[in-house]
Amino acid sequence: xxxxxGLRKAFKRQVILDGxxxxxxxxxxxxxxxxNGAGKTTTVQILSxxxxxxxxxxxxxxxxxxxxxxxxxxxxxxxxxxxxxxxxLTGEExxxxxxxxxxxxxxxGRRRIADLLHRFDLTEAAKKQAASYSGGMxxxxxxxxxxxxxxxxxxxxxxxxxxxxxxxxxxxxSIRTLADSGxxxxxxxxxxxxxDRLADxxxxxxxxxxxxxxxxxxxxxxxxxxxxxxxxxxxxxxQKAAQLFGIAFNATSETADSLKLKVALTETVASLRAxxxxxxxxAITITGxxxxxxxxxxxxxxxxxQSN
Amino acid sequence: MTPVSHNMSNxxxxxxxxxKHMQRNFGVTILPALFTPIxxxxxxLNIFGGTIEQSGSLSxxxxxxxxxxxxxxxxxxxxxxxxxxRANTDMTQGIIxxxxxxSIARMSVLTGHVFGNVIITLFxxxxxxxxxxxxxxxxxxxSDTLLAATGLIAFMxxxxxxxxxxxxxxxxxxxxxxxxxxIIYTVPFLSTAFVPTDAMTPILAWFAENQxxxxxxxTIRALxxxxxxxxxxxxxxxxxxxxxxxxxxxxxxxxxxxxxx
Numbered sequence: 001x002x003x004x005x006g007l008r009k010a011f012k013r014q015v016i017l018d019g020x021x022x023x024x025x026x027x028x029x030x031x032x033x034x035x036n037g038a039g040k041t042t043t044v045q046i047l048s049x050x051x052x053x054x055x056x057x058x059x060x061x062x063x064x065x066x067x068x069x070x071x072x073x074x075x076x077x078x079x080x081x082x083x084x085x086x087x088x089l090t091g092e093e094x095x096x097x098x099x100x101x102x103x104x105x106x107x108x109g110r111r112r113i114a115d116l117l118h119r120f121d122l123t124e125a126a127k128k129q130a131a132s133y134s135g136g137m138x139x140x141x142x143x144x145x146x147x148x149x150x151x152x153x154x155x156x157x158x159x160x161x162x163x164x165x166x167x168x169x170x171x172x173x174s175i176r177t178l179a180d181s182g183x184x185x186x187x188x189x190x191x192x193x194x195x196d197r198l199a200d201x202x203x204x205x206x207x208x209x210x211x212x213x214x215x216x217x218x219x220x221x222x223x224x225x226x227x228x229x230x231x232x233x234x235x236x237x238x239q240k241a242a243q244l245f246g247i248a249f250n251a252t253s254e255t256a257d258s259l260k261l262k263v264a265l266t267e268t269v270a271s272l273r274a275x276x277x278x279x280x281x282x283a284i285t286i287t288g289x290x291x292x293x294x295x296x297x298x299x300x301x302x303x304x305x306q307s308n
Numbered sequence: 309m310t311p312v313s314h315n316m317s318n319x320x321x322x323x324x325x326x327x328k329h330m331q332r333n334f335g336v337t338i339l340p341a342l343f344t345p346i347x348x349x350x351x352x353l354n355i356f357g358g359t360i361e362q363s364g365s366l367s368x369x370x371x372x373x374x375x376x377x378x379x380x381x382x383x384x385x386x387x388x389x390x391x392x393x394r395a396n397t398d399m400t401q402g403i404i405x406x407x408x409x410x411s412i413a414r415m416s417v418l419t420g421h422v423f424g425n426v427i428i429t430l431f432x433x434x435x436x437x438x439x440x441x442x443x444x445x446x447x448x449x450x451s452d453t454l455l456a457a458t459g460l461i462a463f464m465x466x467x468x469x470x471x472x473x474x475x476x477x478x479x480x481x482x483x484x485x486x487x488x489x490x491i492i493y494t495v496p497f498l499s500t501a502f503v504p505t506d507a508m509t510p511i512l513a514w515f516a517e518n519q520x521x522x523x524x525x526x527t528i529r530a531l532x533x534x535x536x537x538x539x540x541x542x543x544x545x546x547x548x549x550x551x552x553x554x555x556x557x558x559x560x561x562x563x564x565x566x567x568x569x
Binding site for chain 1: 328402
């Protein structure tokens with residue numbers, strides 16, 4: 001669906017994208033993960049024909065981005081970071097505007113609008129001005145507007161940033177449903193759990209470069225920092241546990257004082273279960289444990305350290 | 309659908325969107341546009357009217373007949389703030405990025421604003437003409453000159469609407485829009501809108517005679533009050549054409565320039 005080779009973009013002298021290669025197969029969910037300023041939004045803006053790239057080759061749905069932007073526009077839907085709804089119009093009128101701009105037949109348009117309002121739980125608010133909508137409702141309306149022309153590909157730029165947990169869950173479900181219906185989705189996010197939940201493949205972007213790409217499972221396996229912190233009643237138990245997990249142990253270290261031990265996890269639940277079983281069978285009791293899943297900070301520290 | 313009918317359909321959709329905006333905010337849309345012309349009507353007529361009539365520079369005709377074409381211009385000029393601000397709001401909010409990633413006629417969103425402003429301004433002008441009629445304005449009723457006057461007024465409003473949209477698109481925010489508007493607002497005062505140029509200093513008189521709006525007002529005045537149009541009519545049409553072109557090209561380049569900012 002999308003192939004990108006050597007994509008470059010600079011604003012004035014600042015390099016934003018420094019040679020990006022991407023390949024997004026049709027029907028998959030692809031997540032671009034990265035901190036603020038990594039170039040995620042710029043990438044989406046270029047791929048969605050808003051910005052002109054300085055260099056590189058982009059093909060979307062078989063069309064060249066530079067030569068046939070309008071053919072690409074007919075294939076895509078875009079929901080950006082900033083709400084792209086008309087606040088003066090009602091939810092229904094916003095959808096009607098999109099249907100008309102996409103030249104849908106009147107009946108076909110009405111049917112799709114009713115369907116989308118229902119699907120995004122906006123039927124009740126349909127006749128209210130979008131200005132009165134909550135952040136979550138605006139985002140859902142925004143997504144519904146992108147979907148009205150049945151696009152083959154949608155871009156979601158930080159779709160859940162700033163949403164409350166409930167709206168986020170609802171949006172995740174909607175996105176999954178879209179992918180199941182065969183739509184290709186490229187989303188950007190700052191949240192590792194979001195990429196994990198939704199994406200088939202994840203690429204990590206940092207300072208305009210792709211530092212790593214893979215399935216969420218592959219990526220997490222390569223991320224250090226996911227660990228469980230075990231707490232023990234006495235130094236003997238701590239020492240035995242350290243030997244059990246083959247962790248170098250120094251009796252004078254901070255670890256010994258606090259009676260705490262960190263054990264790396266490769267997969268959260270399975271590894272945790274294995275660790276507890278090993279402790280059990282060695283008859284070591286723990287007084288507490290805390291699971292620390294990998295954070296985006298861990299990913300960056302790990303991969304940017306590698307790329308430097 | 310052919311590309312042309314696609315384009316027309318997009319433009320009409322955008323036009324109806326602007327109409328809906330104006331209808332929802334009717335009060336704030338129409339009142340600022342009417343406030344200044346009504347104020348000018350009352351002030352000029354009651355404060356300066358008598359003096360100007362007595363000075364003899366109107367060669368006997370009533371001041372309200374002289375003033376009304378000027379009020380038409382004032383209404384059209386002050387009316388552009390609404391269109392400029394509406395276009396600016398579109399540019400500074402996310403909706404414009406949605407339009408720009410859709411396969412639609414690129415300029416249709418701007419053309420929608422232009423036609424929206426033409427409609428609302430022609431409405432405001434009608435209101436002002438009724439008020440002018442109540443205070444004694446008596447046009448020369450001849451179907452051909454009336455038709456020509458209407459056409460020229462519409463053309464002037466169309467030109468100003470493109471300038472309004474250009475101001476809206478090229479400004480970063482509402483303050484920027486107001487900066488441009490203050491400059492545009494002063495231009496009608498240095499024209500033949502309110503008084504003949506006889507009593508002005510030579511430099512001001514030269515500017516007032518030759519600035520774009522004066523030939524337009526003079527022509528509308530001649531058409532409405534049965535005066536001689538002469539070559540000034542051609543100059544008026546020429547200025548409308550030039551202002552339209554400037555406004556359109558400025559709006560288009562500002563709109564396309566959004567890409568890399």
